[in-house]
Amino acid sequence: MSQSLLRELDLASREVNATINSMFTHELEPKAIYDASKHLIHAGGKRLRPFLTLKACEIVGGRRGDALPVAASIELVHNFTIIHDDIMDEDERRRGVPTVHVLWGVPMAIAAGDMLFAKAYEAALRSAGSVSPERLLEIIATITNATISVCEGQASDMLFEERRDVSEEEYLDMVYKKTSAMLEAAAKVGALIGGGSPIQVRKLGDLGRYAGLAYQMIDDILGLTADEKILGKPVGSDIREGKSTILIIHALAHADEDQRRQILSVLGNKEAKADQIGEVTQTIQSLGSIDYAANKAEVFIDKAKAQLSSFPSSSSKDTLIDLCNYIVSRNY
Amino acid sequence: MSQSLLRELDLASREVNATINSMFTHELEPKAIYDASKHLIHAGGKRLRPFLTLKACEIVGGRRGDALPVAASIELVHNFTIIHDDIMDEDERRRGVPTVHVLWGVPMAIAAGDMLFAKAYEAALRSAGSVSPERLLEIIATITNATISVCEGQASDMLFEERRDVSEEEYLDMVYKKTSAMLEAAAKVGALIGGGSPIQVRKLGDLGRYAGLAYQMIDDILGLTADEKILGKPVGSDIREGKSTILIIHALAHADEDQRRQILSVLGNKEAKADQIGEVTQTIQSLGSIDYAANKAEVFIDKAKAQLSSFPSSSSKDTLIDLCNYIVSRNY
Numbered sequence: 001m002s003q004s005l006l007r008e009l010d011l012a013s014r015e016v017n018a019t020i021n022s023m024f025t026h027e028l029e030p031k032a033i034y035d036a037s038k039h040l041i042h043a044g045g046k047r048l049r050p051f052l053t054l055k056a057c058e059i060v061g062g063r064r065g066d067a068l069p070v071a072a073s074i075e076l077v078h079n080f081t082i083i084h085d086d087i088m089d090e091d092e093r094r095r096g097v098p099t100v101h102v103l104w105g106v107p108m109a110i111a112a113g114d115m116l117f118a119k120a121y122e123a124a125l126r127s128a129g130s131v132s133p134e135r136l137l138e139i140i141a142t143i144t145n146a147t148i149s150v151c152e153g154q155a156s157d158m159l160f161e162e163r164r165d166v167s168e169e170e171y172l173d174m175v176y177k178k179t180s181a182m183l184e185a186a187a188k189v190g191a192l193i194g195g196g197s198p199i200q201v202r203k204l205g206d207l208g209r210y211a212g213l214a215y216q217m218i219d220d221i222l223g224l225t226a227d228e229k230i231l232g233k234p235v236g237s238d239i240r241e242g243k244s245t246i247l248i249i250h251a252l253a254h255a256d257e258d259q260r261r262q263i264l265s266v267l268g269n270k271e272a273k274a275d276q277i278g279e280v281t282q283t284i285q286s287l288g289s290i291d292y293a294a295n296k297a298e299v300f301i302d303k304a305k306a307q308l309s310s311f312p313s314s315s316s317k318d319t320l321i322d323l324c325n326y327i328v329s330r331n332y
Numbered sequence: 333m334s335q336s337l338l339r340e341l342d343l344a345s346r347e348v349n350a351t352i353n354s355m356f357t358h359e360l361e362p363k364a365i366y367d368a369s370k371h372l373i374h375a376g377g378k379r380l381r382p383f384l385t386l387k388a389c390e391i392v393g394g395r396r397g398d399a400l401p402v403a404a405s406i407e408l409v410h411n412f413t414i415i416h417d418d419i420m421d422e423d424e425r426r427r428g429v430p431t432v433h434v435l436w437g438v439p440m441a442i443a444a445g446d447m448l449f450a451k452a453y454e455a456a457l458r459s460a461g462s463v464s465p466e467r468l469l470e471i472i473a474t475i476t477n478a479t480i481s482v483c484e485g486q487a488s489d490m491l492f493e494e495r496r497d498v499s500e501e502e503y504l505d506m507v508y509k510k511t512s513a514m515l516e517a518a519a520k521v522g523a524l525i526g527g528g529s530p531i532q533v534r535k536l537g538d539l540g541r542y543a544g545l546a547y548q549m550i551d552d553i554l555g556l557t558a559d560e561k562i563l564g565k566p567v568g569s570d571i572r573e574g575k576s577t578i579l580i581i582h583a584l585a586h587a588d589e590d591q592r593r594q595i596l597s598v599l600g601n602k603e604a605k606a607d608q609i610g611e612v613t614q615t616i617q618s619l620g621s622i623d624y625a626a627n628k629a630e631v632f633i634d635k636a637k638a639q640l641s642s643f644p645s646s647s648s649k650d651t652l653i654d655l656c657n658y659i660v661s662r663n664y
Contacts, residue, residue, distance in 0.1 A: 029488075033487035109421065121476040134465050137460065151365060151443050155447075
């Protein structure tokens with residue numbers, strides 16, 4: 001990551017954290033649900049979604065400060081979804097720390113996620129002073145529709161775990177709903193609060209959408225190839241959970257019978273050992289599936305960047321291009 | 333229940349169901365999450381909350397049809413909370429049918445609840461044509477704040493299960509958040525959409541709040557004394573789950589040592605047999621705790637009805653008084 005992007009992300013992260021913290025005052029009761037709600041927020045995360053909101057606001061000429069409440073809203077929705085996803089997927093680690101349900105139990109984790117979802121609307125409503133009521137309703141509708149997509153995507157993701165014949169098209173539709181729709185919304189609400197035109201809102205939304213698809217392709221790769229400490233969760237989780245990632249879909253489509261049998265013997269096997277995962281990773285690599293996913297990521301990110309062509313040169317534009325480049329160059 | 337109130341509730345129920353059904357078209361995918369989301373809605377329920385919304389709209393002179401989307405929104409939030417509550421409380425039956433997590437599993441039930449919460453905002457946003465943007469934002473804020481209260485109340489409810497020293501004051505605060513706040517919001521959003529003045533909105537909200545407190549007092553009684561078939565869930569669930577209901581709080585405060593030991597031996601004992609529950613119920617009855625709760629319900633419902641004193645006579649006013657009377661006379 002370039003030093004300037006790192007600095008920008010760090011600054012945005014501090015601003016968004018401060019906005020979120022201002023909504024979680026010390027007196028709030030009962031303490032357990034608020035502690036559980038804030039746990040993953042405090043554990044870190046790159047804040048890519050709210051960063052996209054701030055940058056989309058700036059590139060259409062809006063004031064960055066005006067976008068902070070909706071940027072916080074987007075981050076709160078994201079944290080709500082990951083608390084619940086971790087329960088559903090039985091993931092025990094995230095951002096390098098135990099997940100919420102591991103520390104507080106499933107019931108409190110469900111309630112903590114629900115709380116963050118409601119707080120996300122509270123955050124968005126704090127924009128009332130800096131945007132027209134009509135625009136604010138459009139922002140709320142955008143966040144709502146994206147969340148409905150996330151729920152549909154998460155449901156598809158779970159249903160796909162039971163299947164071994166998920167097509168690439170079905171997979172990309174699921175990724176759009178589960179991951180991309182919220183990045184699309186993040187960019188759109190930033191553009192909306194910044195006073196962007198309908199075309200600007202659409203283009204920036206499309207940037208977020210394509211960037212989200214690229215992001216997931218790289219995530220699928222990193223889930224198999226990254227350093228576990230930096231990944232913050234076990235390598236190979238996707239395979240153990242039986243997820244048909246782009247790698248698995250491509251590999252199964254190109255595998256011979258032996259390779260297919262080997263992959264299927266590990267896919268969805270929650271007890272699979274690290275060396276079994278390693279062997280399957282080698283097979284996936286030898287079938288060209290990692291290159292295929294990396295290439296798809298490049299194609300998507302080029303489409304994302306192309307959305308910026310009609311925007312005049314600006315430091316915000318440069319930063320958004322840097323952000324796109326970073327998304328496909330992440331390699332931990 | 334009076335015949336006229338029954339007819340009114342039935343009509344409102346059909347209207348609200350039609351509004352909700354129009355938001356869940358057949359094409360929506362994946363089918364499993366939508367089926368899970370709609371399961372308890374289709375299983376019935378009295379639709380008291382959306383009914384309160386419609387009546388609050390009418391009593392301030394608004395058009396009933398304008399209130400249907402927000403009435404649907406309130407019912408969707410309520411159904412989201414009960415899907416998640418049933419998971420948290422491990423309740424297996426509700427409205428006479430198996431709960432969502434029993435039929436679809438915990439992960440899909442979590443996602444289905446999340447979906448309904450998002451759909452609740454979608455429903456509220458459908459009012460855009462019949463109310464000013466400013467009012468609609470006020471409605472959305474009202475629903476959001478009530479949902480935050482519900483999350484806090486549910487968390488307190490769970491935390492109280494671990495305690496045997498919950499005070500009546502703490503209990504009533506929990507009931508306000510978990511149950512009353514949503515009835516308060518139901519009435520407020522109806523009054524808001526109907527064009528009510530700030531004082532009317534507050535009075536109708538207070539009616540909902542007091543009615544909610546009365547409702548829970550009666551629910552606590554019925555949970556021990558009702559016919560299981562009509563209750564739709566096992567008699568004595570509250571005791572098995574260790575809930576400090578108003579009955580338990582009163583009984584423990586007035587029990588002698590033997591009675592206290594008897595109550596505590598069954599409270600929170602998930603394996604407690606029906607005859608053990610029956611014995612404890614007799615003790616609770618003999619300590620006057622059921623009369624105490626019934627009396628508290630009467631006091632609350634009188635406060636609810638008193639909120640209507642400044643409204644001129646109308647059929648809506650009569651219906652709201654009927655509704656209040658019904659809430660404390662439910663005996664299955």
